[in-house]
Amino acid sequence: MTAxxxxxxxADQSIRADNHPIDVRYLKTIDYxxxxxxxxxxxVQRSQGEINDTILVLEHPxxxxxxxxxxxxxxxxxxxxVIDVDRGGRITWHGPGQLVVYPIIKLxxxxxxxxxxxxxxxxxxxxxxNIGLPKAGRVDGRSGVWLPGDPEHRKVAAxxxxxxxxxxxxxxxxxxxNTLDYYEHIIPCGITDAGVTTLSAELDRTVTVEEMIEPLIxxxxxxxxxxLVVADHSFDALPDPSSSTRRTN
Numbered sequence: 001m002t003a004x005x006x007x008x009x010x011a012d013q014s015i016r017a018d019n020h021p022i023d024v025r026y027l028k029t030i031d032y033x034x035x036x037x038x039x040x041x042x043x044v045q046r047s048q049g050e051i052n053d054t055i056l057v058l059e060h061p062x063x064x065x066x067x068x069x070x071x072x073x074x075x076x077x078x079x080x081x082v083i084d085v086d087r088g089g090r091i092t093w094h095g096p097g098q099l100v101v102y103p104i105i106k107l108x109x110x111x112x113x114x115x116x117x118x119x120x121x122x123x124x125x126x127x128x129x130n131i132g133l134p135k136a137g138r139v140d141g142r143s144g145v146w147l148p149g150d151p152e153h154r155k156v157a158a159x160x161x162x163x164x165x166x167x168x169x170x171x172x173x174x175x176x177x178n179t180l181d182y183y184e185h186i187i188p189c190g191i192t193d194a195g196v197t198t199l200s201a202e203l204d205r206t207v208t209v210e211e212m213i214e215p216l217i218x219x220x221x222x223x224x225x226x227x228l229v230v231a232d233h234s235f236d237a238l239p240d241p242s243s244s245t246r247r248t249n
Contacts, residue, residue, distance in 0.1 A: 007112055007114070007115035007118070007230070008110050008112040008115060009108070009112065009115065009226070010226070011226065011229045011230060012226045012227070012229065013226045014108065014224060014225045014226050015105075015107060015108055015112065015115060015116055015119060015224055015226070016053060016105060016106065016107065016108060016224055016225070017106040017107060017108045017109075017166070018053075018106070019225075020052045020053070021052060022052065022053045022054065022055055022105075022221060022224075023051070023052050023053070023054045023055070024054075024055045024057060024217055025054060025055070025056050025057065026057050026058075026213070027056055027057065027058040028058065028059065029058065029059045029060065029061065029096070030058050030059075030060065031060070031061060032060050032061075032063045032065065032083055032094065033083065035056065035058060035060070035100075035102065036083075036085065038056070039056065039102055039104060039169045039170070040169070042054055042056075042104045043104055043164060043165075043167045043168075043169050046104050046105075046106050046167045047106065047164070047165040047166065047167045053103070053104065053105045053106060054103075054104040055101060055102070055103050055104070055217060055220065056101065056102040056103075056104070057099070057100075057101055057213055057217065058100050058101075058102075059094075059095075059096055059097070059098060059099070059100060059209060060094040060095060060096075060098070060100060061095065061096070062080075062093070062094070062095035062096070062182060063081070063083060063093070063094050063095070064076055064080060064081070064082040064083070064091060064092070064093050064094075064182070064186060065082070065083045065084075065085050065087075065091070065092060065093075065094065065160075066082050066083070066084045066085065066090065066091045067085060067087045067088055067089035067090050067091070067092075067160055068086065068087070068088060068089075069088070069089060069090050070084070070089075070090040070091045071090070074090050074091040074186060075091060075186065076091075076182075076185040076186050077185045077186075078182075078185040080182075080185070085160075085170070086162055086169075087160040087161060087162045087169070087170040088160055088161055088162065089143075089158075089159075089160040091186050092158055092160070092173070092186075093182040093183060093186065094173060095178050095179070095182065096178060097175075097176055097177040097178030097179070097198070097200075097208075097209060098173050098174065098175055098176060098178040098209070099173065099174040099176055099209045099212050099213065099216065100171070100172070100173045100174075101171050101172050101173075101174075101216065101217070101220070102169065102170060102171040103120075103168055103171050103220065103224075104167060104168060104169065105167065105168045105224065106166055106167050107163070107166050107167070107168065109166070111163065111166055113161070113163060115230070116161070116163075116168065117143060117159060117161060118230045119220075119223040119224060119228070119230060120159060120171070120172055120220065120223065121138060121143070121144070121145055121157075121159070121230075122219075122223050122228055122229075122230045122231065122233075123216065123219035123220045123222070123223040123228060124136075124145045124157045124172065124174065124216070124219075125137060125138070125145055125233050126219050126228065127212065127215045127216050127219050128145060128156065128157070128174075128199070130215065131199065131203070131207065131212075131215075132203055133147060133156075133199070133202055133203070135147060135148055135235070136156065136233075137233035137234060137235050138233050138234045138235070139153055139234065139235070140234045143158075143159045144156075144157050144158045144159055145157040146235075147197060147202060148235050149195065152195045153195070154195040154196060154197035154202075155195070155196050155197070156174070156175050156196075156197050156198065156199065156202070157172060157173065157174045157175065158172065158173050159171070159172050160172075174199070174212060174216065175196070175197065175198040175199065176198060176199050176200060176207045176208060176209050176211070176212055177198060177199070177200040177206050177207055177208060177209070178198060180196055180197070180198065180201075183196045199212070
């Protein structure tokens, strides 16, 4: 497998524009649109230097969201509503039992979108491995964190990113103890040859969102600072029908 390409910055260098402390906000369960509007407001404030980098930690009520590359065939067959959003990628689901993290980070110049995504993946991989899933890794050509399978690999964490004026929005979702029923009515991320799983299903015990918050935020912070070096954890290579990142000026 091919290792992630060389980043613009040394692996041990921060990807953030400054070293001020990151503010972490724990929002519990919040409506998707409310969280989206909050992200947009914070991103503007961050771009203008009015606030520090901020990480939002939360869960959503059940909702489908569709990125800019979502196709009609991806959309749900159960009649539930879909929110079309300004991130990259295609369709996914959010709901109770899934940990959602939205970093609002001003990136250092030159902006390296791939490195930013890889650092998030690295943080997720380390946390998932530490909880007892040592085979967690990447599938070359596809974003997110996966567990190898025969015949199908299983995605346990998904990413969808937007960068505007050098500031990140949207982020990641980690399936902890959520139901998988909603995924049966969509084509998650537009991928037809793979499955979706949760930490609880893989470990045969209940893994709560609360259990994963502290280790994940710690790993993300270290990854952004350059203290958690991106390594090659790929175990397969497959095409990705979607892009996880959308960038605007």
